[in-house]
Amino acid sequence: MERDQISRLAHADHPIAAPLDDASVHRLLARAIPGDAARVLDLGCGGAEWLLRALTEHPRLTAEGVDTSEGALAHARAAAARLGVGDRLTLHHRDAARFTAPHRFDLVLCVGSAHAFGGLSATLAAAREHLAPGGRVLVGDGFWEREPSPEAVGMLGDLADLPTTLDRVAAEGWTPVGGHISTRRELDDYEWAWTGTLAGWALDHPGDPDRAQALEAAAAHRAGWLRGYRDSFGFLCLVLRPTDA
Numbered sequence: 001m002e003r004d005q006i007s008r009l010a011h012a013d014h015p016i017a018a019p020l021d022d023a024s025v026h027r028l029l030a031r032a033i034p035g036d037a038a039r040v041l042d043l044g045c046g047g048a049e050w051l052l053r054a055l056t057e058h059p060r061l062t063a064e065g066v067d068t069s070e071g072a073l074a075h076a077r078a079a080a081a082r083l084g085v086g087d088r089l090t091l092h093h094r095d096a097a098r099f100t101a102p103h104r105f106d107l108v109l110c111v112g113s114a115h116a117f118g119g120l121s122a123t124l125a126a127a128r129e130h131l132a133p134g135g136r137v138l139v140g141d142g143f144w145e146r147e148p149s150p151e152a153v154g155m156l157g158d159l160a161d162l163p164t165t166l167d168r169v170a171a172e173g174w175t176p177v178g179g180h181i182s183t184r185r186e187l188d189d190y191e192w193a194w195t196g197t198l199a200g201w202a203l204d205h206p207g208d209p210d211r212a213q214a215l216e217a218a219a220a221h222r223a224g225w226l227r228g229y230r231d232s233f234g235f236l237c238l239v240l241r242p243t244d245a
Contacts, residue, residue: 001210004069006217008047009201014193015049018112018140019182019235021189029054031178032138032239036060038106041130043096043123044113048076048089051109055085062088064105066096097126104132111140111237115157120165124172128242136177137240141165145234152229165236170243178239187235195222 011017016025029050033040037060042051045065055063067073073091080086092099096116108127110117117123120141127137142156143165153159160168162181169176182190195218202214 001213004071006198008071008075010194010198013197014190015047017046019187019190021186024180025053028138028180028237028239032107032136033058034106034136040107041105042109044110044116046072050111051089052079052083055088056083064090064092066092066094066099068095101130105130106132106135107138109138111138114141121168121172124174139240140235140237143234143236144232146232148232149228152232155224155228156233162236169238173243174240175243176238177241180237182235191225
């Protein structure tokens with residue numbers, strides 16, 4: 001079983017691939033989308049859940065998503081067709097860090113995919129290249145709420161604390177105009193959904209050759225969460241505008 005297949009199974013009951021509940025997603029999109037006819041880009045869109053929700057709520061909005069997983073993009077196309085928004089959604093099967101477009105976007109999203117660019121700073125630099133005048137960026141990434149263990153750093157990378165993260169964002173020419181810090185409930189709900197949904201799939205398919213791998217992946221993820229980063233990891237979403245624009 002490939003990694004993207006494991007991820008699709010694990011996110012079946014939590015299609016937003018980040019520790020955010022539906023109300024938080026709705027508030028962030030409402031804050032970030034600059035107008036009903038906005039053009040929106042999601043870099044590292046996965047199954048395009050953010051775009052699908054934006055398209056459903058704004059019937060004049062158009063959207064494009066970029067991801068390296070053909071399986072996730074196929075899922076997004078099917079979902080867009082079911083929702084009746086497929087004619088306003090364009091999906092690109094390519095590396096988000098190398099994506100180019102002939103036009104700019106009113107909103108650029110990258111939530112939970114900063115690793116594709118090598119970190120938050122590089123993600124914001126890439127987003128700026130796609131941003132239209134007056135546009136906004138919605139970005140989501142992790143930070144350390146408390147001093148992490150070496151194991152946590154090994155799993156999630158060399159993140160900064162919350163004040164340092166915001167200082168760096170400001171120093172790079174961005175002004176926050178909205179945001180959200182995931183609550184403990186959102187963080188835990190996401191991890192329980194990830195591990196529980198994947199394990200549940202394995203238990204529901206006793207004859208599947210991938211059953212043992214799925215159970216092992218769920219157990220390993222759960223152990224990493226509970227023993228490694230649960231007490232130190234936080235997740236931040238920011239709605240940003242260029243300071244000097």
